[in-house]
Amino acid sequence: MTKNITDYTLDPDDWDSARQLAHRMLDDMFDHLSTVGDRPAWTAPPQEVHDALAEPTPRDGAPLQEVYASFKKNVLPYSTGNQHPAFFGWVMGNGTVTGMLADMLASGMNPHLAGYDQTAPVVERQVIRWFSELLGFPADSSGIFVSGCTMANLNALSVARCAKAGFDVRTEGLSSGPRLTVYGCAETHNWIIKACELMGLGSKAFRAVPCKDDHSIDIDACRALIQSDLEAGLRPFCVLGTVGAVNTGAIDDISGLRRIADEFDLWLHVDGAFGSLAALSPLSQKLVATQSLADSLAFDLHKWGYQPYDIGCVLVRDHDAHKAAFAQSASYISSMQRGPAIDSTYFADRGLQLSRSFRALKAWMLLKETGADKLGALIQQNIDLAQYLALRVDEEPQLERLAAAPLNIVCLRYRAPSMNEAELESLNREILFSIQESGEALPSHTMINGQFAIRAAITNHRTRKSDIDHLISLLLRFGSTLASG
Numbered sequence: 269m270t271k272n273i274t275d276y277t278l279d280p281d282d283w284d285s286a287r288q289l290a291h292r293m294l295d296d297m298f299d300h301l302s303t304v305g306d307r308p309a310w311t312a313p314p315q316e317v318h319d320a321l322a323e324p325t326p327r328d329g330a331p332l333q334e335v336y337a338s339f340k341k342n343v344l345p346y347s348t349g350n351q352h353p354a355f356f357g358w359v360m361g362n363g364t365v366t367g368m369l370a371d372m373l374a375s376g377m378n379p380h381l382a383g384y385d386q387t388a389p390v391v392e393r394q395v396i397r398w399f400s401e402l403l404g405f406p407a408d409s410s411g412i413f414v415s416g417c418t419m420a421n422l423n424a425l426s427v428a429r430c431a432k433a434g435f436d437v438r439t440e441g442l443s444s445g446p447r448l449t450v451y452g453c454a455e456t457h458n459w460i461i462k463a464c465e466l467m468g469l470g471s472k473a474f475r476a477v478p479c480k481d482d483h484s485i486d487i488d489a490c491r492a493l494i495q496s497d498l499e500a501g502l503r504p505f506c507v508l509g510t511v512g513a514v515n516t517g518a519i520d521d522i523s524g525l526r527r528i529a530d531e532f533d534l535w536l537h538v539d540g541a542f543g544s545l546a547a548l549s550p551l552s553q554k555l556v557a558t559q560s561l562a563d564s565l566a567f568d569l570h571k572w573g574y575q576p577y578d579i580g581c582v583l584v585r586d587h588d589a590h591k592a593a594f595a596q597s598a599s600y601i602s603s604m605q606r607g608p609a610i611d612s613t614y615f616a617d618r619g620l621q622l623s624r625s626f627r628a629l630k631a632w633m634l635l636k637e638t639g640a641d642k643l644g645a646l647i648q649q650n651i652d653l654a655q656y657l658a659l660r661v662d663e664e665p666q667l668e669r670l671a672a673a674p675l676n677i678v679c680l681r682y683r684a685p686s687m688n689e690a691e692l693e694s695l696n697r698e699i700l701f702s703i704q705e706s707g708e709a710l711p712s713h714t715m716i717n718g719q720f721a722i723r724a725a726i727t728n729h730r731t732r733k734s735d736i737d738h739l740i741s742l743l744l745r746f747g748s749t750l751a752s753g
């Protein structure tokens with residue numbers, strides 16, 4: 269019987285040739301990154317690429333060389349474009365060489381970040397401390413790295429629910445108490461809908477408060493809505509603020525929300541997905557300084573931290589509250605007095621995931637190599653470029669701005685005085701498609717007060733003033749051609 273036991277392994281048969289191929293991959297990625305601006309910002313994958321990727325399930329393997337060749341030919345050239353200097357779409361990060369290397373090192377080491385007293389959790393704890401300090405939270409705040417801000421915000425909302433529901437949601441479930449509600453500006457990112465649905469609160473639990481003209485939350489309307497919900501027997505548990513809203517970069521009045529939270533004994537969570545990091549720039553710090561008043565704060569490092577996907581983080585001021593939302597006891601993962609299971613920061617008690625990757629390594633390397641000050645200078649550079657874009661738009665009679673641009677996002681459209689709203693929308697859609705398909709720049713789109721907007725969000729360390737000038741010239745060129753066509 270035992271003589272039939274095989275000797276398979278996934279280590280390379282030939283370490284030397286695997287090493288050679290790995291060096292080639294690294295060289296290719298350096299070529300790819302150092303020439304990213306020489307290629308179109310975006311290229312649609314042709315049908316033959318779709319066909320090549322629609323392969324039957326591989327039953328037999330192939331040499332890594334062949335697999336890699338397919339990646340290089342069919343996958344790599346067709347990214348969303350977010351590495352390109354003229355990419356301004358959505359809110360995407362661009363990645364860095366060090367971030368790429370950090371991901372490789374993290375996977376090479378492959379620690380299991382549930383916790384335990386190895387070095388990797390110590391690094392994660394340290395980076396959480398650094399970011400706590402940089403963003404105005406107490407240095408000993410609790411926190412955890414997660415995949416992104418959707419998950420970071422969900423984590424925080426779960427903590428808020430445990431802390432402020434007023435009944436034992438974890439044991440008894442939602443049906444044992446009144447209906448829970450959470451308040452935020454109507455411009456809140458749609459993570460809140462996903463979170464309310466997933467947490468069993470129902471999407472109606474999110475009470476969308478009207479925005480003011482600057483797209484930030486109307487504090488008086490928020491208070492009035494909470495008051496009337498209380499009278500109707502609902503149980504408000506949380507108010508949300510956003511610093512850097514996704515459509516326009518709007519910044520909520522966090523001090524006002526703090527007062528409401530204190531008045532009604534609610535949790536205050538701040539979604540700072542990209543905006544939080546403006547705190548690193550001495551010139552812009554004041555815009556987001558009040559985020560330090562929050563009970564919890566979520567932010568991404570794959571947006572304005574420029575890191576490769578994916579990495580987000582949540583900070584929670586109160587350690588006990590954080591743990592109270594997630595901690596479990598199970599004999600097979602309990603801490604021991606000695607050995608690798610010795611008691612330490614147990615990250616699995618701060619979130620949903622048990623097995624976790626060493627995401628924190630790229631954050632650690634980012635801060636150690638770049639330093640917080642240069643990171644702040646890069647963020648300010650993006651804000652300055654966005655302000656320059658807003659100015660250029662304001663100066664062009666053919667262009668109009670559709671929203672205030674307090675941070676790094678500019679929403680605009682091409683003007684054509686003879687056109688009605690529907691015609692303007694279809695014109696601007698065509699302008700957007702034409703720019704994107706030209707591969708020369710990549711803005712995205714949104715709706716502002718019911719009007720279709722071409723939107724440029726600048727979280728790009730490769731963008732230069734000339735890229736902004738080129739975007740303006742593309743808008744004017746395609747705009748005048750399409751408006752007269």
Ligand SMILES: *Cc1c(COP(=O)(O)O)cnc(C)c1O
Pocket residue numbers: 359415416417418419457459510512513514539540541542568580
């Ligand atoms: C991007 C974004 C999110 C969602 O974050 P992910 O990292 O994409 O999950 C939430 N809120 C705001 C304001 C965002 O910009």
